[in-house]
Amino acid sequence: MLGVIRHKTVRPTFSAFRHFSSSTKQMTVRDALNSALDEEMSADPKVFLMGEEVGEYQGAYKISKGLLEKYGPERVLDTPITEAGFTGIGVGAAYYGLKPVVEFMTFNFSMQAIDHIINSAAKSNYMSAGQISVPIVFRGPNGAAAGVGAQHSHCYASWYGSCPGLKVLAPYSSEDARGLLKAAIRDPDPVIFLENELLYGESFPVSAEVLDSSFCLPIGKAKIEREGKDVTITAFSKMVGYALKAAEILAKEGISAEVINLRSIRPLDRSTINASVRKTNRLVTVEEGFPQHGVGAEICTSVIEESFGYLDAPVERIAGADVPMPYAANLERLAVPQIEDIVRAAKRACHRSVPMAATA
Secondary structure, eight states, rough: OGGGHHHGOOOOOOOOOOOOOOOEEEHHHHHHHHHHHHHHHHHHHTTTEEEETTTTTTOOTTTTTHHHHOOOTTTTEESSOOHHHHHHHHHHHHHHTTEEEEEOGGGOOOOOEEEEEIIIIIHHEEEEEETOOOOOOOEEEEOOOSSOOGGGGGOOOHHHSSSSOOEEOOOSHHOOOHHHHHHHOOOSOOOEEEEEEEGGGGEEEEEEEHHHTTOOOOTTTEEEEEEOOSSSEEEHHHHHHHHHHHHHHHHHHTOOEEEEEEEEETTHHHHHHHHHHHHHSEEEEEOOSSSTTOOOHHHHHHHHHGGGGGGOOOOEEOOOOSOOSSSSHHHHHHOOOOOHHHHHHHHHHHHOOOOOHHHH
């Protein structure tokens, strides 16, 4: 397999402007990820997939379905249950010029391999004065699922988002999943790709452009999912869907919410966020992770530094509870943000509800 690095393939890093049919079809996030992997492995022989149960079992969540049969065991590698071992092998392969896609069954297990991710992958380009590139993708489900307890429910967006040398992506829709995974695989630097288990089976409309094999989304660019004029709501991954549902409820009460799908945690699209806040004059950030040192805290700081004079209300942060994830379903629901939490925060920002203390 190592001999394939002699082949060179030049492809665009993002989709060019082309004319496509406006017709759309439905695609699940699972199929979007699978098709992106398939197309990138087909286009570039240096790309390979490795992880627990990615081959014979076709992936714990069936993301790699059909890839072993198509590409063989040299490019779809089942590994032992040893994240520290196979992650180190992946980083070494990237040093050599290959393009590994390392799957974690959950990003909670990436803690076993964090030395390889941070010290070996993220820092090598800088420490080698640009002589060593590490084109590797670490992907898998991140954050809360359902009933899996504290050790399988952690959101690592802010952890990895704080580390220079990494790029951190968090897709929401099928378009995000396809376009961002392709961008991650083509990128010369290590990329953390944070999926959500509960989104795998969700279907989203995709256009002919998205289905084209050349489609790719730019890293570091957010998407305005819904335009509005009264309050800005930022979110990523599963919380984008919650924010959009909250915006529908708010619209019935005369509040026009602008919803921003961050897509990229690092680099963060500060310009899009600040431009929106300067229009709406209000901000609500939403994330599943813990509130302290979170993604929302970084967004709030950016707005305070760059757009403080435009704010007409205090910024609102919606985040997970500052406790390890409970196992009991009723407590689990209280520990993660809900649609009604976003609605209340937006109404507070618009001075349309009673203070938080009165609703507790």
